[in-house]
Amino acid sequence: MSDLVDGWPVWAVFGAFFVIAMLRSNGTYWAGRGLRAGGARTGLARHLDRPAVIRTEAFVDRWGAPLVALSFLTVGVQTLINAAAGALRMPLSRYVPATIVGSILWATLYTSVGVALWEAITGGAWWWLLVIVVAGGVVVGITMWFGRASRT
Numbered sequence: 001m002s003d004l005v006d007g008w009p010v011w012a013v014f015g016a017f018f019v020i021a022m023l024r025s026n027g028t029y030w031a032g033r034g035l036r037a038g039g040a041r042t043g044l045a046r047h048l049d050r051p052a053v054i055r056t057e058a059f060v061d062r063w064g065a066p067l068v069a070l071s072f073l074t075v076g077v078q079t080l081i082n083a084a085a086g087a088l089r090m091p092l093s094r095y096v097p098a099t100i101v102g103s104i105l106w107a108t109l110y111t112s113v114g115v116a117l118w119e120a121i122t123g124g125a126w127w128w129l130l131v132i133v134v135a136g137g138v139v140v141g142i143t144m145w146f147g148r149a150s151r152t
Contacts, residue, residue, distance in 0.1 A: 014111045021072065021103035025082045029095060032086025060088045065098035072102030073109065 008016075060067075064085055071081040085095055 010111065013115065014107050017107035017110045018103050021106040022099060025068075025072075025078070025099045025103065028079055028082035029086035029090075029099075032083035033089070035083075035087050057088045060085060060090050061094070064088075064090045065094045068095060068098035069101040069105065072106040078102075 068081055068085055068090075071078040082099075
């Protein structure tokens with residue numbers, strides 16, 4: 001198992017997955033942070049300083065790091081938790097270490113089980129990944145188009 005994917009050594013595949021997880025999670029965190037900042041300039045601002053939001057921020061400050069790290073073992077929930085951590089202003093001193101741990105978990109999972117499953121399903125044909133990404137983009141685009149059309 002020294003060559004895992006098209007001649008890539010295991011450490012390189014793991015490293016690529018780790019970098020992907022770090023970029024995606026931090027991008028989602030900062031998008032959530034941006035939503036929070038943008039909300040301060042809109043009608044959302046009056047809701048951001050409510051007692052429930054303040055209590056939730058304290059909860060995320062205390063327990064958010066383990067939740068962020070464990071979210072990397074889920075599908076779908078991970079994005080919501082990272083965005084919420086940003087929107088609820090989770091301190092970077094807690095968020096970044098949790099994201100590093102989570103990215104290591106995610107990279108380990110996808111380097112082992114994920115690659116093996118992909119190889120079993122596609123027979124090693126990596127061009128299927130492009131087909132899946134393009135199909136997903138088309139579905140998202142059509143959904144967004146119909147969503148805008150229904151509001152007008």
